[in-house]
Amino acid sequence: MEDDAPVIYGLEFQARALTAQTAETDAIRFLVGTQSLKFDNQIHIIDFDDENNIINKNVLLHQAGEIWHIGASPADKAVLTTCYNKSESHCFLLSLAPFTASLFIMFLSPSDSRVVSCAAVWRMPSDWETGSHESPDDSAHNPQALELLCRLDDSTHGNAACVLWEPMGDGKRVISLADNHALLWDLQESSTQATASSTASLEGKGQLKFTSGKWSPHHNCSQLATANDTAIRGWDLRTMSQIYCIENAHGLLVRDLDFNPNRQYYLASCGDDCKVKFWDVRNVQEPVKTLEEHSHWVWSVRYNHSHDQLVLTASSDSRLILSNMVSISSEPFGHLVDDEELSEGEDNHQDDKSKEPLKDSVVSTYEEHEDSVYAAEWSSADPWLFASLSYDGRLVINRVPRALKYRILL
Amino acid sequence: MDGEADGSLAVSEDSGPGRRRKVHGMLKLYYGLNEEGKAPEQQESLDPCDINGPHFDPEHYLNKLRRECSLAELMDQETCMVKQIRSLDSDMQTLVYENYNKFISATDTIRKMKNDFKKMEDEMDRLSANMSTITEFSACISGTLQDQHAQITKLSGVHTLLRKLQFLFELPARLNKCLEMQAYAQAVNSHRRARCVLQQYSHLPSFKGIQDDCHAIMEKLAQELRQKFRDGGSSAKDLSECVELLLQLDEPAEELCDKFLSHARSRLESDLQGLEAEIKPYPSASAVKDASARTSSSAVAAVSPTDKSPKTSALPSPTSNTDILEFIDRGCNEFVSSLCLVITSYQELFVTHAQTGELASKNIPQMANGKLHAFVNDLAARYFSLVERRIQEEKGVGDNSLLVRALDRFHRRLQAVAKLLPGSDVPNKGTEIVIRAATERVKQYLSALQSFYMDSLTDVRQALATPRLSVTGSSVAGGGALLGGSVSSRDAPTSLPELLSSLSASILNQIKSVLASVHLFTAKDITFSNKPYFKGEFCSQGVRESLVVSFIKFVCQSSRQFCESAGDKGGSTPPALLLLLSRLCLDYETSTISYILTLTDEQFLVQHHSPVTPVTTLCAEAREAAQKLLNHYVKVQGLIISQMLRKSVETRDWVNTIEPRNVRAVMKRVVEDTTSIDVQVGLLYEEGVRKAHSSDSSKRTFSVYSSSRQQARYAASYTPSAPMDTNLLSNIHKLFSERIDIFSSVEFNKVSVMTGIIKISLKTFLECVRLRTFGRYGLQQIQVDCHYLQMYLWRFVSDENLVHFLLDEIVGSSAHRCLDPAPMEQSVIEVICERG
Known part of the structure; x- marks a missing residue:
């Protein structure tokens, strides 16, 4: 029953953006976007060979700028979105006059140099996979570039923070969060054309800015949850109007959100107060549950796609924590739900739960990272496997401990 | 021999x-x-x-x-x-x-x-010869007188008979006369004497006539007696005489008992109504308000424990008719004493008297006793309910001696009833009332203590809020003199130790005075103090557990609440209060709790029959509260500084910034704040241990980001496949440095607290820097700022390497995030920082 050792992969750049390749359900595959101001940024396609415990990777160039957020299309394996920064004037000057760069920079007026965040839809070159198989060295030295499908930019709406694909959709709809706007895009002509179909914007005092968001997989994908400062807001996409608002969801900034894949009203959030909170959006006054295991800001929270008691959190205390939230899970832990008991009604369930000896607990804390962990993702192919990415470019692939796995399954 | x-x-x-x-x-x-x-x-x-x-x-x-x-x-x-x-x-x-x-x-x-x-x-x-002659003579004389003697005897018999007959014939007239003169006793006596004879000879017509006459007269007499009995205007003595006569006239005893009791009841009920009238005005809404006002006013009076005379506590409530002592006094004097009188005379009439007479055979004493018990229980229950109502109105905690005296009197007077009526449960019920009143009192004291505690906290809050520039402040602030006099003005309240000592002293005083008040319940001269309840349970469960222990628990609880409620943006609790409370709880843990409990145990001679909360549990609780408060303090202060740093990083355009000429003002502010926090913490907590630091701590350069290595680091060639990190140095550094928990528990000393705060602040700085993109001058500004911070912050923390490490990380990260990483010369940085 020895648990497999974690597999570590190092990127040569700092990185924040990590996603599982959602459309891929056979291979365990993650996409990582790097952050480098000086060199061409890359997207690493990490394939994990479960049987041999080996990582295969492919690199694609993302020349547009450093990647802050990455999202994979749920329908097309090859399509992905990124949010990236580009420093306009600086890049321009460098490319124009690389030899006299320093001279030019001296003359840059403050208004000229600007860092803007953009969002775009990309397609991976069709042969990236075959190329890598033939000669990995070759591809490493001469990586292929991503093919730009369309930009999700609208000059009127500022900097993009993240792009969300419609969950389980046909890859035709995305939402981008830019400053205080949420834009719903329709992708047409095999994603080469994007039109903003509707927008919602955040009104209020001061400079409001979306920090993160999540498209709910429930209610026919008609709901969106966003975070700005300390508040969490729910939106109805059909009317683009706010449906709920959790003011002061966290004492400090809310960093990330995730929807419970099985319970439609349950939402997890994390933030700078080191806490992870679980909400029932029908009652926004009080969180259902609060975890306080991290010793610094929590940057990412993810429900397991199939067993929603497993919750993964990543924090800038360099730790990754896997928690087992039995009490608010859709499947009563260690309890075989057969038809008989189901028919006996709610009370019986309550009783069974109270008899349940296992409580919500931290399953394990992963300390393989040495810098802040900004992202963690479950694999879309193997529900027992997850990856986490720390700022120094270290990607760690871990598995749920076997003992727990068997307890959940059996 | x-x-x-x-x-x-x-x-x-x-x-x-x-x-x-x-x-x-x-x-x-x-x-x-x-x-x-x-x-x-x-x-x-x-x-x-x-x-x-x-x-x-x-x-x-x-x-x-x-x-x-x-x-x-x-x-x-x-x-x-x-x-x-x-x-x-x-x-x-x-x-x-x-x-x-x-x-x-x-x-x-x-x-x-x-x-x-x-x-x-x-x-x-x-001699024997003489005696024989005398005997002869005497025999002779008696022989001659024998006939006459028989005759005389017969005559005298006839005479008595005639006298008796005459009495009988005169009886009706005599009875009538007695009736006229209201000499009932004589009449009854005469009739009783004749009754048997008349009964025996009633077959003779003449006697029959007399008997009938007598019956008629006696009927009238009984009627009159009954009337008198029913009127009830007569005194108890008359009444008892009446009853006695009626009993002799074969009146049914049960009926008489009932009548007697109902008569007594009417009188006792008028007493009860009088009592009730005194507490009548209260149940109305306005009166309740008055009562509550009175409660608060007397709670205020409780603050000065010396001021305990009943007069002062009675004065501020003009609506209350009488104080409780008067009320109980009246109850005792009117109701209880007349109840006793009724019991005595009743027992005399129906129980003691009947036992001697012929009535004893008819089970009358038992019947009478049963009736009496029911009667007494009924009335006593009503009396008790009145007393309880009155006691419940006694909500003020100032005049405990009055209440105790009243309860004592109440209890003492009931003993009289107990003596008269041995089997009755009236005294037990009375004791129960006393016990209930005592427990209620203890509860009131607890809530008074609690509100006192909260009030004093409010006072402390106000004292903290009003900025004071007293002499002590500037002298204490000497520790932070490195930044000149800028310390004393900020929220390091000048008299934090004074506030702490006055707070803890006033709480302790309050506890003592409450204990003294409660102690009255167990005073030797109080009759109920020797009841087993007051000896055992009241002391251990009542006073120790539900008063003292509950209060200590409340203090810890409320302290903890300060941590929980204030999750959002530092909360409303001033950090100084958190610090103060933390110290208070810690003091409680070290000494105060055991002192208070020892005091209680000594004063009340608590014998622990039932398990009581041990001192260690309370101490652990207090320590936990202290720890939580201190952690929260660190968090709040850290967040305040973090917030400044975060704003300063987020709001600036770091790409297009001018060449640094100064340390940014916010950094100076951070150092100032840190210094003042240091002073504030130093007022209440000891220094603590720190690792020895090198002599040139402030002069240290950044190891990772020094200009010589910088080339190597950024010249790293673009090697996409290399699975190695390029920033090897920084990672090796991290490998050997310990993992830092940012929001972690701190120890109870200044250095640990300061380390916590600085850790939080710098980590925030780091994370914010990583989210930004810098221009060349932006990086240089960060370099300057970090150097400045390093110059001042190392002295606050236990391990200066921690500060160095975090600052290195910040500069390193900003270099990473820099479009044009051209670091500033170390010497220039130093000059700028030196200049301030």
């Missing part, structure tokens, strides 16, 4: 009478008589050499002497023996003489007696 010689010597030395006796003794011995004149059997010596023994053989003795002794000894023996023989001879002569004399006198006496007896015999003969 020697012993014998000694004995004889001793004899010769004895004084006269003693010697005589001794001599007699020796003679007796010789003749074989002991003291009782019987021959001793065991003492007989068979030794033929024993000169005093009966088997003495002179020949044998002589031979023995001759054989054993020397000549000189023999001579001595001889002289000795001669001396003894001589003395024995003279003794014998004296004895013979004495006995002879006695014998002579005895003979004389016997002779005289013989003469006297002869004379007496003659006189006795004469």
Whole structure:
């Protein structure tokens, strides 16, 4: 029953953006976007060979700028979105006059140099996979570039923070969060054309800015949850109007959100107060549950796609924590739900739960990272496997401990 | 032989009478008589050499002497023996003489007696002759008088009969007269005397007539008595007389009991109504308000425990008719004493009296007793409910002595009832009321203590909020003098230790005064204090657990609440208060709790029958609260500084910034704040241990981001496939440095607290920097800022390497995030920082 050792992969750049390749359900595959101001940024396609415990990777160039957020299309394996920064004037000057760069920079007026965040839809070159198989060295030295499908930019709406694909959709709809706007895009002509179909914007005092968001997989994908400062807001996409608002969801900034894949009203959030909170959006006054295991800001929270008691959190205390939230899970832990008991009604369930000896607990804390962990993702192919990415470019692939796995399954 | 010689010597030395006796003794011995004149059997010596023994053989003795002794000894023996023989001879002569004399006198006496007896015999003969003549005469006389005597006896019998008849005939008239004169007792007496006779001869018409007349009259009389009884205006004595007469008239006792009791009830009920009238005004809404106002006012009075006279506490409530002592007094004097009177007279009439009379056979005492018990219980229950209502109105905690005295009186008076009515449960119920009142009181004290605590916290809050620039502040702030006088103005309240000591002292005083007040319940002169409840449970469960322990728990609880409620943006609790409370809880843990509990145990002589909360549990709780508060303090202060740093990083355009000429103001502010926090914490917590630091701490350069290495780092060639990190150095550095928990528990000392705060602040700085993109001057500004921070912050923390490490990370990260990483010369940085 020895648990497999974690597999570590190092990127040569700092990185924040990590996603599982959602459309891929056979291979365990993650996409990582790097952050480098000086060199061409890359997207690493990490394939994990479960049987041999080996990582295969492919690199694609993302020349547009450093990647802050990455999202994979749920329908097309090859399509992905990124949010990236580009420093306009600086890049321009460098490319124009690389030899006299320093001279030019001296003359840059403050208004000229600007860092803007953009969002775009990309397609991976069709042969990236075959190329890598033939000669990995070759591809490493001469990586292929991503093919730009369309930009999700609208000059009127500022900097993009993240792009969300419609969950389980046909890859035709995305939402981008830019400053205080949420834009719903329709992708047409095999994603080469994007039109903003509707927008919602955040009104209020001061400079409001979306920090993160999540498209709910429930209610026919008609709901969106966003975070700005300390508040969490729910939106109805059909009317683009706010449906709920959790003011002061966290004492400090809310960093990330995730929807419970099985319970439609349950939402997890994390933030700078080191806490992870679980909400029932029908009652926004009080969180259902609060975890306080991290010793610094929590940057990412993810429900397991199939067993929603497993919750993964990543924090800038360099730790990754896997928690087992039995009490608010859709499947009563260690309890075989057969038809008989189901028919006996709610009370019986309550009783069974109270008899349940296992409580919500931290399953394990992963300390393989040495810098802040900004992202963690479950694999879309193997529900027992997850990856986490720390700022120094270290990607760690871990598995749920076997003992727990068997307890959940059996 | 020697012993014998000694004995004889001793004899010769004895004084006269003693010697005589001794001599007699020796003679007796010789003749074989002991003291009782019987021959001793065991003492007989068979030794033929024993000169005093009966088997003495002179020949044998002589031979023995001759054989054993020397000549000189023999001579001595001889002289000795001669001396003894001589003395024995003279003794014998004296004895013979004495006995002879006695014998002579005895003979004389016997002779005289013989003469006297002869004379007496003659006189006795004469006497018997006289007696026989007297007997003869007397027989003769009685024979002659016999006839007349019989006649006289008969006549006198007739006379009595006639007298009786006359009485009977006169009876109706006499009864009427008695009735007129209201001499009921006499009438009843007369009738009773005649009743039997009339009954017996009722078959004779004349007697029948008399009987009927008497019946009619007695009926009337009974009627009148009943009337009188029913009117009830009469005194208790009259009443009892009435009842007595009615009983004699064969009135049914049960009915009488009922009547008597209902009569008594009406009177007692008027008493109760009087009592009720006094507490009537309260249940109305306005009165409740008054009562609450009174509560608060007396709670205020409780703050000054010396001011306890009942007058002052009664004064601020003009609406209250009487204070509780007066009320209870009235209750005792009116209700309880008349109840006692009723019980006494009732028992006299129906129980004691009936037991002696013929009524006893009819189970009347039992019936009467049962009725009495029911009656007393019923009324007492109503009385108790009134008393309880009144006690419940007694909400003010100032005048405890008054309440205790009232309860004492209440309890004491009930003892009288207990004595009169041994089987009744009235006194038990009374005790229960007292117990309930006492527990209620304890609860009130607890809530008073709690509100006092919250009030004093509010006071402390206000004291903290009003900025004061007192002398103590500037003198204490000397520790932070490195930044000039900028410290004392900020929120380091000048008199934090004073506030702490005054807060803890006032709480302690309050607890003591409350304990003193509660202690009245167990005072020796209070009757109910020797009840088992007040000896045991009240002390341990009531006072110790639900007052003292609950209060301590409340303090910890409320302290913890400060941490929980204030999750959002530092919360509303001023950090200084958190610090103060943390110290307070810590003090409680170290000394105060055990002191208070010892005090309680001593004052109340608590005997722990039931398990009580041990001191250690409370201490652990207090420590936990202290820890939580301090952690929260660190968090709040850290967040305040973090917020400044975050804003300063987020709001600036770091790409297009000018070349740094100064340390940014926000950094100075951070250092100032840190210094003032340091002073603030230093006021309440000890310094704590820190790792020894190198002498040139402030001059240290950034190890990771020094200009020499910078080339190597950024010249790293673009090698996409390399699975190695390029920033190897920084990672190796991290590998060997320990993982830092940012929001972690701190220890109870200044250095640990400051380390916590600085950790939080710098980590925030780091994370914010990583989210931004920098231009060349942006990076240089960060370099300057970090150097400035390093110059000042190292001295606050336990391990300066921590500060260095975090600042290195910040500069390193900003270099990473820099579009044009051209670091500033170390010397220039130093000059800028030096300049301030």
